[in-house]
Amino acid sequence: MSKPWLSVVGIGEDGLAGVAPAGRALIENAEVLMGGMRHLTLVGHGSARRIAWNVLIDDLDRIAKLHGKRVCVLASGDPMWFGIGATLAKRFPAREMTVVPHPGAFSLAAARLGWPLAEVACLSAHGRPLDAIALHLYPGARLLVLGEDGGTPAKLAALLRDRGYGKSRITELERLGGADEKIRVGIAAHWRQKNLDPLSVIAIDSVADNAAAVLPRVPGLPESAFVHDGQITQSEIRAAALAALAPTPGALLWDIGAGSGSVAIEWARAGGRAIAIEREAKRRDFIARNALTLGTPHIEIVAGTAPKILKNLPAPDAIFIGGGTSDRALLDAAWKALLRGGRMVGHAVTAEGESALIAFHVKHKGELTRLSIARLAPVGRFRRWHPEAPVTQYKVVKP
Numbered sequence: 189m190s191k192p193w194l195s196v197v198g199i200g201e202d203g204l205a206g207v208a209p210a211g212r213a214l215i216e217n218a219e220v221l222m223g224g225m226r227h228l229t230l231v232g233h234g235s236a237r238r239i240a241w242n243v244l245i246d247d248l249d250r251i252a253k254l255h256g257k258r259v260c261v262l263a264s265g266d267p268m269w270f271g272i273g274a275t276l277a278k279r280f281p282a283r284e285m286t287v288v289p290h291p292g293a294f295s296l297a298a299a300r301l302g303w304p305l306a307e308v309a310c311l312s313a314h315g316r317p318l319d320a321i322a323l324h325l326y327p328g329a330r331l332l333v334l335g336e337d338g339g340t341p342a343k344l345a346a347l348l349r350d351r352g353y354g355k356s357r358i359t360e361l362e363r364l365g366g367a368d369e370k371i372r373v374g375i376a377a378h379w380r381q382k383n384l385d386p387l388s389v390i391a392i393d394s395v396a397d398n399a400a401a402v403l404p405r406v407p408g409l410p411e412s413a414f415v416h417d418g419q420i421t422q423s424e425i426r427a428a429a430l431a432a433l434a435p436t437p438g439a440l441l442w443d444i445g446a447g448s449g450s451v452a453i454e455w456a457r458a459g460g461r462a463i464a465i466e467r468e469a470k471r472r473d474f475i476a477r478n479a480l481t482l483g484t485p486h487i488e489i490v491a492g493t494a495p496k497i498l499k500n501l502p503a504p505d506a507i508f509i510g511g512g513t514s515d516r517a518l519l520d521a522a523w524k525a526l527l528r529g530g531r532m533v534g535h536a537v538t539a540e541g542e543s544a545l546i547a548f549h550v551k552h553k554g555e556l557t558r559l560s561i562a563r564l565a566p567v568g569r570f571r572r573w574h575p576e577a578p579v580t581q582y583k584v585v586k587p
Contacts, residue, residue, distance in 0.1 A: 191284070192283070192284055192285060192286045193255065193256060193257065193258060193259060193284055194251065194259050194261070194276070194280055194284055194285050194286070195214040195218070195258075195259070195260045195261070195285070195286040195287070195288065196260075196261045196263055196267045196272065196273040196276060196285065196286070196287045196288070197211040197214055197215055197260060197261070197262055197263065197267075197287075197288045197290075198211070198263050198264070198265050198266055198267050198271075198273075198288060198289045198290030198292070199211075199227055199230055199231070199262050199263070199264070199265075199290055200264070200265060200290050200291065200296075200364075200365040200366070201230075201363050201364065201365045201366025201367075201368070201369070201387075202365050202366055203230040203231065203232075204230070204231055204232065206290065206291075206365065207288075207290060208288055208290075210288055211288035211290070214260050214286065214288065215231055215234075215260055215262070216234065217258060218236045218258050218259065218260035219236055219237065219257045219258045219259070220236060220237045220238075220239060220254055220257055220258070220259045220260070221234070221236040221237070221238050221239070221260050221262065222238075222239045222240075222241065222247070222251065222259065222260070222261045222262065223240070223241065223261060223262030223263070224240065224241050224262075225240050227262035227263070227264070228240060228262065230262075231262065236260070244275070248275070248276070248279050251276070251279075251280075252279070252280075261273075261276065264292070264293070264387075265289075265290050265291065265292030265293050265295075265296075266289040266290065266291070266292035266294075266295070267287055267289060268287060268289065269292050269294065269310070270310075270312040270314065270334055271292075273285075273287050291365070293332075293334060293361075293364055293389040294308075294310045294332050294334075294389065296361075296364040296365055296389075297332050297361050297364060297389045297391055298332070300361060300364070300371065301359065301391055303330055303332075303391070307330065308330045308331065308332050309324045309329065309330070309331045309332070310331075310332050311324065311331060311332065311333045311334070312333065312334040313333055313334060313335055313336040313340050313343075313344075314334055314336050315336070317480075317485035317486070318340075318343055318344065318347060319347070319480045319481075319483060319485045320483055320484070320485055320486065321333065321344065321347060321483070322347065322351055322481070322482065322483035323405075323457060323482070323483025323484065324483070325348075325351055325353055325394055325483075326394065326396075326402055327394060327395065327396040327400075327402060328394060329392075329394040330391070330392070330393055330394070331391070331392040331394070332389055332390070332391055332392075333389065333390045333391075333392065334389055335360075335386060335387075335388040335389065335390055336386075337386045338382070338383045338384040338385060338386045338388075339382055339383065339384075340388070340390060341358060341360045341372075341379065341381065341384060341388070341390050342379060342380075342381065342382045344358065344376075344390055344392065345358055345374075345376040345377075345379035348376035348392070348394075349376055349377055351400065351401075352396060352397045352399050352400025352401060353376060353394055353395065353396055353397065353400060354375070354376050354377035354397055355375065355376070355377065355395040355396070355397055356375070356376045356392055356393060356394050356395045357373065357374075357375060357376075357392070357393040357395065358373070358374050358375070358376055358379055358390060358391070358392055359371060359372070359373050359390070359391040359393075360372040360373075360381075360384060360388055360390050360391075361388060361389050361390075361391065362384065362385040362387055362388040363385060363387055363388075364389065370385070372384070376392075401413070403482070405457055405458065406427075407426060407427045407429075407430035407431070407454045407457075407458070408423045408424065408426060408427030408430075408454075409423060409426075409450070409454060409482075410423050411423060411450075413478075413481075413482065414448045414449075414450050414453075414474070414478045414482075415448065415474045415477050415478055415481075416447065416448035416450075416474055416478075417448075417470070417471070417474070419447035419448060419471065419511075420447055420448040420450050421447070421450055421451055421510055421535070422561065422576065424559075424561050425535070425559055425561070425579050425581075426450055426451060426454065428557075428559055428581065429451055429508060429510075429533050429535065429581065430451065430454055430455065430458070432531065432533045432581065432583040433451075433455065433506045433508060433531055433533050433583075434506075434531060435455045435458040435459065435460045435506070436459070436460065436505075437458075437459035437460065438459070438460065438461065439460045439461065439505040439506060440460065440461045440462070440463070440502060440503075440504045440505050440506070441455045441460055441461070441462045441463070441504060441505070441506045441507070441508060442462075442463050442465060442498070442501065442504040442506070442507045442508070442522070442525075443455070443462060443463065443464045443465065443508050443510070444465050444494045444498075444507065444508065444509045444510070444511075444512065444518070444522065445465065445466065445467075445494070445509065445510050445511030445512050446464035446465055446466045446471070446475055446489075446510070447466065447471055447474075447475075447510060447511070448471065448474045448475065448478055449464045449466075449474065449475030449478050449479060449487065449489075450478070451508045451510060452464040452475070452487055452508075453475075453478055453479055453482050453484050453487065455506075455508075456479075456484035456486070456487055457482065457483065457484060460505075460506075461486070461488075462484075462487045462488070463487075463488045463489075463490055463501060463502075463504070464487055464488070464489050464490065465490045465492060465494055465497060465498075465501075466489070466490075466491070467491065467492060467493045469491070472489050472491060475487070475489050476489060494512065494518050494521070494522070495515075495517055495518045495520075495521030495522070498521050498522065498525055499521075499525075501525075503525055503526070503527050504525065504526060504527065504530060505527055505529075505530045505531075506526075506530055506531045506532070506533075507522045507525075507526055507530070507531075507532045507533070508532075508533050508534075508535075509522060509532070509533070509534040509535070510535050513534045513535065513536045513541040513544055513545055513582075514536070514538060514540040514541040514543075514544050515544070516544050516547065516548070519534065519544060519545075519548050523548075523552065523586070526586050527586070528586055528587065529585065529586060529587075530585070530586050531583065531584070531585050531586075532554075532582075532583070532584050532586070533581065533582065533583045534548075534581070534582045534583075535579050535580070535581055535582075536579070536580045536582075537577050537578070537579055537580075541580070542580045545580060545582040548582065549582060549584075552584055553584065554582060554583055554584025554585070555582070555583050555584070556580065556581070556582050557580070557581045557582075557583075558578055558579075558580055558581075559578065559579045559580075559581055560575065560576070560578040560579070561575075561576050562574060562575040562576065563576070
C-alpha cells in the first residue's frame with residue numbers, strides 16, 4: 189500500500205503561529221514546499237526546496253514527478269473547500285495525502301458576522317461566472333462569496349442592483365485573521381468602492397426590492413421568466429417533465445430541441461449539468477440569455493441537429509426530447525446513448541409524434557400519459573375555459 193508522501197497544509201494570515209502542530213511538523217520536515225508566493229513568505233525560510241505556483245496543470249504534473257519525496261503544499265484556510273486540496277484529491281489517492289485544515293475564510297467571516305455557517309450559502313467567484321450567484325438570491329438569503337479580485341464587491345453590488353436586490357447589505361471582509369484585517373459595510377444600491385484587497389470574502393444579506401422577481405427552485409417557472417419566441421414548454425407541462433426526469437445533483441441532461449432552454453435551465457437549477465441542443469441561432473441566443481438571468485451560466489449550448497450531433501457528446505444520465513419525437517431515428521439514437529439506469533422523456537403534440545412514441549413504447553415499455561391543461565379567460569362579459577393543445581408524454585427508464 190502506498191504511504192502518504194503529499195501533505196496539504198492550510199495557513200492563514202497569522203502565518204505559522206496559527207498552524208496546528210501537526211501542520212507545522214509537515215512544513216518543517218518537507219523536502220519540497222509548494223504554494224503561492226504569499227504562502228511561502230508566511231512560513232519563512234527553511235531547508236526545503238521551494239516552488240511557487242505557476243500554471244495549475246503544469247504544477248500538478250510537477251508534483252506527480254516528485255512522488256516519493258516529502259512534498260508539502262501550502263493552501264489558504266481549509267484546502268478542501270474551494271481550495272487546492274480538492275483539486276489534488278482528484279489527481280492523487282487519499283491514502284497518499286495528509287490534509288491539515290486551517291479555519292477558512294467562510295468560518296472566519298461567519299464568526300465575525302455571527303452567522304450560523306450551516307444556514308449560509310458558501311460560494312466562490314474564482315474562475316466562475318458571477319451570474320451563478322443569482323441562483324441563490326431570495327429574500328432573507330445569506331451568502332458568503334470568495335472574491336476573485338479587488339473588484340468583486342463592486343461587481344456583486346451591480347448584480348444585486350440589476351436583480352432587484354439593491355437594498356441588500358454587503359460586508360467586505362479582507363485579510364481575515366491577520367494584523368491587516370479590515371471590514372467594510374454598505375448597501376448594494378450605494379456601493380461605490382472599487383479596487384479593494386483581492387484576498388477577501390463578501391457577505392450578502394439579501395433584501396428584495398418591491399420589483400424583484402422572486403423565483404422558486406422547484407420546476408415550473410412561469411413562461412414570463414424566459415426570453416422566447418413561443419417555442420417553450422408550458423410551465424405546468426414542464427413541471428411534469430422535470431418530475432419525470434427526476435434531476436439529481438451532478439447528473440447530465442441532454443435537452444434535445446431546447447428552444448428557449450427552459451427544461452435544461454430548470455434541470456440545472458435543481459443541481460444538475462445540462463447540454464442544450466438547438467439548431468437555430470436565434471434560439472441559442474435565447475438559451476444563453478435565459479441561463480445568465482436564471483443563475484445557470486454553466487449550461488453548455490450546442491449548435492446542431494439531432495441525431496447527427498449526438499455522437500460527439502458525453503453520455504447523458506437523462507434525455508428530454510421536446511421536439512422531433514416523430515423522428516424514430518432520433519428516438520433510437522437517444523436511447524442508445526442514454527446510460528443504463530437513465531431516464532428518457534419525450535413530448536409530442538402531433539399525431540405523427542404520438543405515433544412514434546407509441547411504437548417506441550411497444551418496444552421499450554415505459555409509460556405514456558396524456559397531459560392537458562386549460563386556462564380561464566374572458567369571453568365578452570363572461571369567462572370560459574380555453575383548452576391548450578394536449579401533450580403526450582412518454583417516460584422510460586433504461587434497464
